[in-house]
Amino acid sequence: MNSALSELYPGSAHLAEFDLLERPDREIWDFAQTGGFVIVTADAYFYELAAALGPPPKVIWLRRWTHPTRDAEFVLRRDAIRITDFAADPALMFYCWTFSKPAYSSAPSHKPIRRD
Numbered sequence: 001m002n003s004a005l006s007e008l009y010p011g012s013a014h015l016a017e018f019d020l021l022e023r024p025d026r027e028i029w030d031f032a033q034t035g036g037f038v039i040v041t042a043d044a045y046f047y048e049l050a051a052a053l054g055p056p057p058k059v060i061w062l063r064r065w066t067h068p069t070r071d072a073e074f075v076l077r078r079d080a081i082r083i084t085d086f087a088a089d090p091a092l093m094f095y096c097w098t099f100s101k102p103a104y105s106s107a108p109s110h111k112p113i114r115r116d
Contacts, residue, residue: 004073008080013037025049032057038087040076050094058087059094 005012015021020028025045032039038058039046042065050059060083062072075097076083086095 005076008077009083029057038083040072047094047096055090055093058092060086061094061096063096063098065097 015023015028018031020031023031025043026049028039029046029049031037033056036056038060040060040062042062044061044063046059047061047063050061062075065072083095086092
């Protein structure tokens with residue numbers, strides 16, 4: 001998926017490019033923090049880390065995500081401006097999209113979470 005989104009998100013990378021697919025979540029968190037990456041995930045643990053530790057890295061959480069990767073690409077393309085603004089705003093620590101329907105065509109709720 002990374003190559004399909006590289007024109008919207010220059011410098012983005014997939015875990016597989018760094019041999020991190022089977023690594024512990026905390027190691028992925030540390031890698032993203034050191035490399036200046038934003039984590040895009042359906043894993044609640046990264047949300048919990050973001051809430052506990054704050055950024056960096058920032059986290060985009062696809063909550064209740066059960067869709068194929070191509071659907072995630074659609075969401076990341078559709079909301080590219082919002083995501084870019086989120087990544088640039090130092091007051092925001094994570095962005096949460098909640099999907100309650102089985103298809104991405106339904107409007108998900110999404111909201112940026114600011115630091116206190």
